[in-house]
Amino acid sequence: MRQVVMHAPRDVRVEERPEPTIVEPTDAIIRLTATCICGSDLWPYRGADEVQDAVMGHEYVGVVEEVGSEVRDVKVGDFVVGSFWASDNTCEICRAGYQAYCVNRVPMGMLGTQAERARIPLADGTLVATPGMPDADLLPSFMAASDVLGTGWFAAVAAEAGPGKTVAVVGDGAVGLLAVLAAKELGAERIIAFSRHADRQALAREFGATDIVEERGDEGVARIKEMTGGLGAHSVVEAVGTQESMMQAIHSTRPGGHAGFVGVSHDVAIPGGELFMAGVHLHGGPAPVRRFLPDLVQRIWDREIDPGKVFDLTLPLGDAAEGYRAMDQREAIKVLLTV
Numbered sequence: 001m002r003q004v005v006m007h008a009p010r011d012v013r014v015e016e017r018p019e020p021t022i023v024e025p026t027d028a029i030i031r032l033t034a035t036c037i038c039g040s041d042l043w044p045y046r047g048a049d050e051v052q053d054a055v056m057g058h059e060y061v062g063v064v065e066e067v068g069s070e071v072r073d074v075k076v077g078d079f080v081v082g083s084f085w086a087s088d089n090t091c092e093i094c095r096a097g098y099q100a101y102c103v104n105r106v107p108m109g110m111l112g113t114q115a116e117r118a119r120i121p122l123a124d125g126t127l128v129a130t131p132g133m134p135d136a137d138l139l140p141s142f143m144a145a146s147d148v149l150g151t152g153w154f155a156a157v158a159a160e161a162g163p164g165k166t167v168a169v170v171g172d173g174a175v176g177l178l179a180v181l182a183a184k185e186l187g188a189e190r191i192i193a194f195s196r197h198a199d200r201q202a203l204a205r206e207f208g209a210t211d212i213v214e215e216r217g218d219e220g221v222a223r224i225k226e227m228t229g230g231l232g233a234h235s236v237v238e239a240v241g242t243q244e245s246m247m248q249a250i251h252s253t254r255p256g257g258h259a260g261f262v263g264v265s266h267d268v269a270i271p272g273g274e275l276f277m278a279g280v281h282l283h284g285g286p287a288p289v290r291r292f293l294p295d296l297v298q299r300i301w302d303r304e305i306d307p308g309k310v311f312d313l314t315l316p317l318g319d320a321a322e323g324y325r326a327m328d329q330r331e332a333i334k335v336l337l338t339v
């Protein structure tokens with residue numbers, strides 16, 4: 001089968017690789033319908049993380065082709081969505097809604113889903129089947145559910161977005177934009193998106209942002225304070241992962257408010273004194289996307305939400321290298337690869 005391999009920074013190739021096979025009786029093999037390139041795939045691409053001959057990709061939707069002898073719920077022929085951690089969905093941590101920390105978790109990125117087929121460990125716990133075979137126009141939205149929508153949704157939930165709340169979102173990448181959508185669906189009264197890019201501002205407004213703030217850092221915090229009677233937002237999502245964005249999120253949150261952080265941390269160090277004096281709730285980390293998947297799959301199936309709009313470039317799997325280049329050059333917010 002064809003699979004994306006990153007041999008070294010900026011050296012992405014689509015190669016013939018062995019077909020995946022059932023290894024554990026709880027595995028399933030899926031034929032991918034679509035996959036995509038994640039912002040996190042750009043770190044090794046840019047040489048910020050070490051990489052050598054690595055299979056790539058951890059987002060996936062597709063059709064089940066084969067199941068192991070102990071798989072009970074997932075059936076051959078099901079169209080399925082899963083998240084970037086395979087999880088049993090039965091351990092104590094999973095049952096508490098934290099499937100990204102499952103005691104038996106398997107990182108899908110190690111198996112690589114930018115490929116024609118993939119082995120899905122813990123298939124019954126990991127995969128969620130759609131009610132039927134989706135129309136082609138729904139594929140980008142189901143693809144978004146696999147990571148960026150689920151992650152943005154978790155961030156909004158961690159920030160306790162809801163009715164009567166003012167929500168601010170730091171980060172206008174796919175996750176930040178979908179945190180705006182999540183805040184809207186969760187009933188937030190006012191949603192402020194930080195963004196200085198016209199195309200992303202437009203999408204944020206389409207997803208439910210009521211206000212846009214172009215300033216960032218301390219100036220951004222000052223704007224949020226101005227807009228909220230000096231108090232700060234009730235709920236703030238951090239979807240970048242830098243020192244500046246994290247402190248912007250904490251300081252934009254009112255005392256007693258909640259900040260949900262899902263931007264993968266890059267050398268963030270929170271000064272203890274500032275944290276102590278902020279008086280905010282902080283919760284985040286790798287999103288337990290699986291907790292939200294059944295609900296998100298149904299909302300997409302019912303066409304209540306259209307998170308697939310974050311994909312602004314679609315390419316065939318064979319052109320994956322061009323997709324990486326376009327995301328690296330910020331010509332695309334997020335790239336969908338059709339298989």
Ligand SMILES: [Zn+2]
Nearest residue numbers: 089091094102
């Ligand atoms: Zn578990």
